[in-house]
Amino acid sequence: EAQVTQNPRYLITVTGKKLTVTCSQNMNHEYMSWYRQDPGLGLRQIYYSMNVEVTDKGDVPEGYKVSRKEKRNFPLILESPSPNQTSLYFCASSFRAGASTGELFFGEGSRLTVL
Amino acid sequence: DAKTTQPNSMESNEEEPVHLPCNHSTISGTDYIHWYRQLPSQGPEYVIHGLTSNVNNRMASLAIAEDRKSSTLILHRATLRDAAVYYCILRDYFGNEKLTFGTGTRLTIIP
Numbered sequence: 001e002a003q004v005t006q007n008p009r010y011l012i013t014v015t016g017k018k019l020t021v022t023c024s025q026n027m028n029h030e031y032m033s034w035y036r037q038d039p040g041l042g043l044r045q046i047y048y049s050m051n052v053e054v055t056d057k058g059d060v061p062e063g064y065k066v067s068r069k070e071k072r073n074f075p076l077i078l079e080s081p082s083p084n085q086t087s088l089y090f091c092a093s094s095f096r097a098g099a100s101t102g103e104l105f106f107g108e109g110s111r112l113t114v115l
Numbered sequence: 116d117a118k119t120t121q122p123n124s125m126e127s128n129e130e131e132p133v134h135l136p137c138n139h140s141t142i143s144g145t146d147y148i149h150w151y152r153q154l155p156s157q158g159p160e161y162v163i164h165g166l167t168s169n170v171n172n173r174m175a176s177l178a179i180a181e182d183r184k185s186s187t188l189i190l191h192r193a194t195l196r197d198a199a200v201y202y203c204i205l206r207d208y209f210g211n212e213k214l215t216f217g218t219g220t221r222l223t224i225i226p
Contacts, residue, residue, distance in 0.1 A: 031212055033212070033214065035216070040218070041218070042202075042216055042217050042218035042219060043159070043202070043216035043217075044216070045213060045214055045215065045216070048212050048213065048214070050212060056212075056213070058213055058214075059213070059215065090158050090159070092158075092159075102147065102149075102164065102206060103149070103161035103164060104149075104151065104159070104161060104214075105161070106158035106159045106160065107158055108157070108158050109157075109158050
């Protein structure tokens with residue numbers, strides 16, 4: 001089954017404790033992206049990756065890091081989480097926009113709470 | 116970044132057609148128009164996309180204005196399961212993938 005898998009789905013942590021949210025897709029997609037969703041602010045892009053070893057900032061990259069060492073994985077790293085990073089996070093993947101099927105596939109979301 | 120504007124909310128009666136508008140006045144010639152929806156407690160899901168011509172699929176229809184500065188997602192017969200937040204975004208064929216979703220339109224279906 002084609003899917004985007006995020007882990008963990010729920011996490012409560014404390015300020016300053018490094019954490020990683022993993023994202024994996026099994027569709028051989030070149031493009032992957034991270035979003036955060038907050039009430040009243042909609043979906044905001046954090047980082048995206050056009051392919052392996054190619055990443056770029058979205059609209060709200062501060063406080064986050066990403067890496068793309070393999071095509072299927074795109075982890076989101078919070079080196080020193082702060083309470084303002086409490087949010088619902090979504091990973092998405094797709095073929096490149098120019099492909100015949102360019103729709104984004106989203107994971108189920110990871111709800112992160114930073115105390 | 117190419118941006119879109121949508122109404123914050125809309126209501127529709129069950130079993131009636133729904134027309135969800137989206138304005139994208141700064142669209143470029145290589146931007147695809149994509150629509151997604153987000154059901155409660157779920158991640159967004161793809162609905163439909165198009166470039167210039169109107170498009171139909173099993174979920175909805177997409178009507179694109181001749182000048183491409185606006186589009187309309189049409190749900191032909193709304194059901195309670197269509198209650199969701201609908202997002203319209205632009206996706207550049209040549210790969211500026213800094214995608215902006217915005218806050219979308221919250222669609223309420225009245226039984």
